[in-house]
Amino acid sequence: MNHQESPQRQGWTRRDFIGAALAGTAVGLAGYWGWRRFLPEGLPRPFNREKPAETFIARASGYQSDLVSRILSGLQELGVTPGEIRGKSILLKPNLVETRPGTIHINTHPLVVRAAVEAFLHLGAARVLVAEGVGHRRDSLLVLEESGLADVLWEDRIPFVDLNYDTVFTAANAHGATRLATLTFPETLKQVDWIVSVAKMKTHHWAGVTLSMKNLFGVMPGSYYGWPKNILHHAGIEGSIVDINAAVKPQLAIVDGIIGMEGDGPIMGTPKEAGVLVMGRNLPAVDATCARIMGINPLRIPYLELAAGRLGPIREANIRQLGESIAAVRTPFALIDIIPAHQGIRS
Numbered sequence: 155m156n157h158q159e160s161p162q163r164q165g166w167t168r169r170d171f172i173g174a175a176l177a178g179t180a181v182g183l184a185g186y187w188g189w190r191r192f193l194p195e196g197l198p199r200p201f202n203r204e205k206p207a208e209t210f211i212a213r214a215s216g217y218q219s220d221l222v223s224r225i226l227s228g229l230q231e232l233g234v235t236p237g238e239i240r241g242k243s244i245l246l247k248p249n250l251v252e253t254r255p256g257t258i259h260i261n262t263h264p265l266v267v268r269a270a271v272e273a274f275l276h277l278g279a280a281r282v283l284v285a286e287g288v289g290h291r292r293d294s295l296l297v298l299e300e301s302g303l304a305d306v307l308w309e310d311r312i313p314f315v316d317l318n319y320d321t322v323f324t325a326a327n328a329h330g331a332t333r334l335a336t337l338t339f340p341e342t343l344k345q346v347d348w349i350v351s352v353a354k355m356k357t358h359h360w361a362g363v364t365l366s367m368k369n370l371f372g373v374m375p376g377s378y379y380g381w382p383k384n385i386l387h388h389a390g391i392e393g394s395i396v397d398i399n400a401a402v403k404p405q406l407a408i409v410d411g412i413i414g415m416e417g418d419g420p421i422m423g424t425p426k427e428a429g430v431l432v433m434g435r436n437l438p439a440v441d442a443t444c445a446r447i448m449g450i451n452p453l454r455i456p457y458l459e460l461a462a463g464r465l466g467p468i469r470e471a472n473i474r475q476l477g478e479s480i481a482a483v484r485t486p487f488a489l490i491d492i493i494p495a496h497q498g499i500r501s
Contacts (some may be wrong), residue, residue: 202465207436208232209443211478214412214431217258221269221431222276225408228433229273230477234382234406240278242347245315246270247404249354249369250286252421253300259298259415259425264306264356266410266431270352271312285342287317289382294318315342318376329400331393331460334385338378339399349373349404351437355414355430355444357487359421360391362455362495363448364420365441366407370398392457399437399465407440408433411447416487428485430478438466439473446470449486451501 170412210228214221248262271282285305288294294316298304307314320340327334343349353369361368371383371394379385388392411430417423428447434440442452452458452468462468470480489496 182291185287185422191241204463204469204472206472206474207434207439208474208476209436209439210476211443211447211480211483212431212433213478213483215313215429217263217265217412221266221410222272224431225269225273225433226276228408228431228477229277231287232299232406232433234277234435236277236384238277239274240351241347242279243345244274244279244282244348244349244350245272245342245346246271246282246284246352247369247373248286248352249364249372249410250288250297250301250303253297257425259356259413259423260354261301262352262410262422263369263412264301264303266408266412267303267352268306268310270350270408271310272424274350283313283315283346285315285317285340285373287320287340287376289372289376292309292318292376292381298385303333306402314451315340317342317373320375322378325401326403327397329464331396331400334389334394334397337397338375338399340373340375343373343402343492348406349402350406350408353407353409353421354409355409355428355432356419357416357428357448357489358419358495359422359490360387360495361395361444361457362499363441365444366404366409366437367395367399367441367457367461370402370404371395373402379473392460395457396460399461404437406433406435408436409440409444411444414448416448416489418490418493424488426485426487428483428487430483436466438462438468442468442470443473443475446480446501447484449484449501450489450499453483454499456480 212224239328317340324338351366351369353366404467409432411428414426415423445452458468
């Protein structure tokens with residue numbers, strides 16, 4: 155791979171390197187573009203005026219597949235050109251939650267993250283970094299190491315930012331799906347050009363599903379919101395998902411559905427082989443497509459219903475499918491009837 159400029163190896167440990175961004179070395183491309191993401195856009199569109207969007211579905215039989223080519227194909231199909239990426243700073247936000255020995259269905263797989271890094275560097279990105287604010291543990295670097303992602307970042311010299319302890323700034327909650335007057339974000343979000351949600355395809359015992367939009371809970375600093383982001387849970391999970399996405403305005407989603415999780419997700423469920431990567435510029439559309447692949451009706455997922463027509467489309471007629479069709483890859487995920495968020499959501 156065409157590696158970015160590396161620090162001197164002598165005297166550095168792996169933890170020193172991946173944590174170096176915590177001292178402010180992650181990125182230096184702040185400015186108007188970064189600030190603009192957090193400006194209000196006026197009143198939301200009504201539910202019945204969804205603006206069409208596109209999503210891309212790629213088959214992937216396993217993590218040893220050529221994932222870089224699949225991501226590059228998806229970017230091309232979605233109209234992402236080298237001219238759009240060249241010189242940009244790209245933040246990849248994986249889903250890191252917990253780790254248990256022998257599990258690959260809890261967190262975004264390290265090889266999906268590596269493939270995304272390589273794809274963006276291939277298109278000319280000036281810098282790619284990985285950032286996460288783990289929700290269930292206070293030591294994000296420990297989860298990073300136990301998940302196997304630290305090995306990938308160390309080998310490829312990709313910096314990591316622990317968003318739980320980053321310097322923060324506060325912005326008005328312009329969308330207002332919750333009663334939170336303001337939202338507090340890590341400064342790193344203002345210092346990058348693209349934010350990419352690299353999520354895991356899972357069921358969820360509170361939100362029904364956890365995909366690219368719910369994954370952005372991890373950008374909210376635990377040092378401010380607590381563990382597991384308790385303030386946001388108390389404000390309402392569905393509304394918080396929508397408020398965060400409306401403020402952050404991510405540019406892309408890549409969902410790791412090669413091996414997802416069914417049942418009592420996002421931690422206690424069981425592996426589910428879906429064999430797909432799902433991508434798109436519009437996160438509600440991506441999540442709606444993922445839900446349909448999982449055999450779940452996105453119109454019955456409360457956070458997607460809140461986002462519909464405001465942040466993006468969720469109705470199938472308003473989402474143009476590229477790559478594989480939903481019908482060709484549909485793999486119903488197991489739900490648990492006694493979990494309220496799972497009741498009545500099967501498509």
